[in-house]
Amino acid sequence: MIDVVMPQMGESIVEGTLTKWLKKAGDRVERDEPLFEISTDKVDSEIPSPAAGILAEVLVNEGTTVAINTVVARIQQVDEVPAGPATTPAEISKPAAPPAAAPPPVPPAPAASAPPAASPALSPPAAVAAPAAPATPAEPVGPLSPLVRRMAREYNIDLSQVRGTGAGGRITKADLEAYMAAQGARTAAASMAPAPAPIPAAPPAAEVPPVPRTAPAKTRVEPMSTMRAKIAEHMVFSKRTSAHVTTVHRADVTKIANLRERLKAQFQERYGFSLTYLPFVVRAAAEALRTFPIVNASIEGTNIIYHNEINIGIAVALDGGTGLIVPVIRNADERNVVGLQRAIVDLAGRARSKQLKPDEVQGGTFSITNFGSFGSIFATPVINQPQVAILGVGAVEKTPVVVDDAIAIRSICHLALTFDHRLIDGALADQFCQKVKQILENWSEQVL
Amino acid sequence: MRSCVVRDLGRMPFAEAYALQQALVERRKQGLDADYLLLVEHPHVITMGRNGRREHLLASEELLSRAGIEFHHTDRGGDVTYHGPGQLVVYPIFDLKQWKRDVGAYVRGLEQVVIDTLADFGLKGQRLAGCTGVWVSGAKICAIGVHLSRWVTSHGLALNITTDLSYFRYIVPCGLTKPVTSLAELGCRATRADVVARLIRHFERIYDLDTGASEGAVPKERIA
Numbered sequence: 001m002i003d004v005v006m007p008q009m010g011e012s013i014v015e016g017t018l019t020k021w022l023k024k025a026g027d028r029v030e031r032d033e034p035l036f037e038i039s040t041d042k043v044d045s046e047i048p049s050p051a052a053g054i055l056a057e058v059l060v061n062e063g064t065t066v067a068i069n070t071v072v073a074r075i076q077q078v079d080e081v082p083a084g085p086a087t088t089p090a091e092i093s094k095p096a097a098p099p100a101a102a103p104p105p106v107p108p109a110p111a112a113s114a115p116p117a118a119s120p121a122l123s124p125p126a127a128v129a130a131p132a133a134p135a136t137p138a139e140p141v142g143p144l145s146p147l148v149r150r151m152a153r154e155y156n157i158d159l160s161q162v163r164g165t166g167a168g169g170r171i172t173k174a175d176l177e178a179y180m181a182a183q184g185a186r187t188a189a190a191s192m193a194p195a196p197a198p199i200p201a202a203p204p205a206a207e208v209p210p211v212p213r214t215a216p217a218k219t220r221v222e223p224m225s226t227m228r229a230k231i232a233e234h235m236v237f238s239k240r241t242s243a244h245v246t247t248v249h250r251a252d253v254t255k256i257a258n259l260r261e262r263l264k265a266q267f268q269e270r271y272g273f274s275l276t277y278l279p280f281v282v283r284a285a286a287e288a289l290r291t292f293p294i295v296n297a298s299i300e301g302t303n304i305i306y307h308n309e310i311n312i313g314i315a316v317a318l319d320g321g322t323g324l325i326v327p328v329i330r331n332a333d334e335r336n337v338v339g340l341q342r343a344i345v346d347l348a349g350r351a352r353s354k355q356l357k358p359d360e361v362q363g364g365t366f367s368i369t370n371f372g373s374f375g376s377i378f379a380t381p382v383i384n385q386p387q388v389a390i391l392g393v394g395a396v397e398k399t400p401v402v403v404d405d406a407i408a409i410r411s412i413c414h415l416a417l418t419f420d421h422r423l424i425d426g427a428l429a430d431q432f433c434q435k436v437k438q439i440l441e442n443w444s445e446q447v448l
Numbered sequence: 449m450r451s452c453v454v455r456d457l458g459r460m461p462f463a464e465a466y467a468l469q470q471a472l473v474e475r476r477k478q479g480l481d482a483d484y485l486l487l488v489e490h491p492h493v494i495t496m497g498r499n500g501r502r503e504h505l506l507a508s509e510e511l512l513s514r515a516g517i518e519f520h521h522t523d524r525g526g527d528v529t530y531h532g533p534g535q536l537v538v539y540p541i542f543d544l545k546q547w548k549r550d551v552g553a554y555v556r557g558l559e560q561v562v563i564d565t566l567a568d569f570g571l572k573g574q575r576l577a578g579c580t581g582v583w584v585s586g587a588k589i590c591a592i593g594v595h596l597s598r599w600v601t602s603h604g605l606a607l608n609i610t611t612d613l614s615y616f617r618y619i620v621p622c623g624l625t626k627p628v629t630s631l632a633e634l635g636c637r638a639t640r641a642d643v644v645a646r647l648i649r650h651f652e653r654i655y656d657l658d659t660g661a662s663e664g665a666v667p668k669e670r671i672a
């Protein structure tokens with residue numbers, strides 16, 4: 001039989017109210033199947049069964065509040081339940097039947113040598129029971145106060161070794177202190193003694209106080225994922241390769257904000273995804289790249305490679321901070337806003353679900369990173385090698401600005417272009433940004 | 449840090465949001481998905497928690513439906529409550545096995561998120577011993593009710609921003625005969641977007657979340 005206890009739901013919680021039994025005595029339950037519900041401080045929790053078997057006894061009625069670790073039910077494990085149609089769960093559930101009473105009813109017919117085999121079979125279930133039983137870790141007797149719990153954690157004390165002298169054998173702070181005092185003598189002695197066999201040349205080592213075994217680890221070592229290692233290498237490589245300079249321009253995107261507001265619902269309905277600012281920026285950048293082809297170039301030795309295609313990479317942050325990937329919108333200059341938005345939604349979605357094909361992350365000639373979506377006003381992005389520039393898009397925020405000597409509230413966005421000064425001079429970079437800004441501020445293209 | 453996807457569902461009926469929560473909880477229990485933070489505003493609805501008493505609902509269901517208010521029984525903790533326009537409802541779908549394994553700390557954390565958010569707007573939110581939720585000068589501004597299944601949370605909190613408080617007359621909120629209030633009633637002009645932005649930051653800090661990967665998480669005025 002397995003005891004089902006009121007689980008420990010948190011440090012400060014010493015009791016819980018059993019609000020509902022999801023199974024009746026005699027019902028069969030699977031391990032991890034919700035067995036009952038409890039309520040603690042506005043939190044209702046379903047508690048899964050710690051084992052598979054028959055709910056043999058229900059010891060606590062619905063609506064009763066009991067201390068944690070109180071046994072609320074007993075489960076007769078499947079192995080303990082004799083096979084055979086004769087025994088109905090109801091019979092087993094009749095209380096008071098001590099575990100030993102259950103087995104006899106139907107002696108299995110074929111196995112002639114049953115008796116000797118049967119009795120050993122009685123003990124294994126008990127052995128099985130032990131590991132399967134506690135849904136909560138094995139707790140010492142009685143609830144523990146948060147203080148005791150914290151002390152145990154801080155000093156790394158195994159509470160099962162501590163004798164409780166409080167009410168009902170509960171462990172108190174004094175018990176812990178007594179235990180630590182007793183233990184302290186031992187650990188101190190142990191740590192003072194030089195490490196026995198391996199290093200007989202102890203003298204210099206003795207100056208460094210040995211780390212007590214109980215000290216919690218201050219660090220955790222974990223190898224980088226392949227992606228993380230590649231990002232690390234790529235970032236440092238880029239910083240080493242290019243002469244990074246960032247220039248920031250402010251764009252008034254009120255016109256686009258209004259357009260978006262107006263078309264939002266219609267756009268969503270027609271295309272099934274929402275209209276964001278990003279495709280407008282990509283569209284404007286593609287135009288500006290056409291005007292200033294050197295921003296769409298790369299360097300090879302002392303040659304300048306001009307790319308005839310405008311392939312714009314869009315930085316996508318992966319879920320769980322697992323990394324960053326830059327899928328590429330090919331021939332971005334040939335797409336309108338709808339086409340760009342569709343490509344962004346598609347590539348970002350597949351980047352996150354790891355469904356991108358290798359050639360979809362290659363061949364970029366320029367990149368855009370949209371840190372504005374995380375609230376950043378502007379940042380200084382790192383160039384995606386072997387490209388020579390990357391445009392960072394800041395958050396669009398309603399801002400008071402001076403328009404014709406009056407203060408107006410406009411939707412403002414900062415555009416940060418990081419360029420490789422080896423190839424691009426500041427004046428040209430700023431002309432490029434002005435072009436992007438001009439297109440965004442005077443947006444005239446149809447969207448729908 | 450645990451990654452957390454923030455999704456602002458905008459206006460969504462209670463039942464629909466509930467179904468979405470259920471689906472996310474199932475996935476989370478199987479370890480398939482990240483933590484989620486759902487933000488939503490419900491049309492007028494009164495919901496009854498597991499421990500709810502029928503007498504705390506002061507109107508018949510028929511009267512409610514005539515007043516255009518839905519009525520639902522739910523599996524969250526707590527008593528009866530009202531949701532409606534102007535109220536920010538937050539449903540965190542968190543796996544507490546990865547955060548303290550402690551429902552008490554979790555609920556205190558929700559309160560802290562709201563208290564810190566209110567502080568950003570110059571309001572002093574307080575706890576009231578024995579009455580989970582957040583209070584300002586003795587009036588309830590935020591209700592809390594949580595369901596837990598294998599340490600995965602659902603339901604959450606409801607914070608009154610510009611809620612029409614007259615709807616609370618249909619119930620005894622959370623079984624307590626205490627007044628309710630809202631940010632607007634306290635003279636705070638903050639919009640939902642303002643509150644959401646602050647609230648997310650406090651969730652990140654208190655529950656050690658990384659919401660970086662969220663799409664559409666950020667207020668509408670931002671590029672997405």
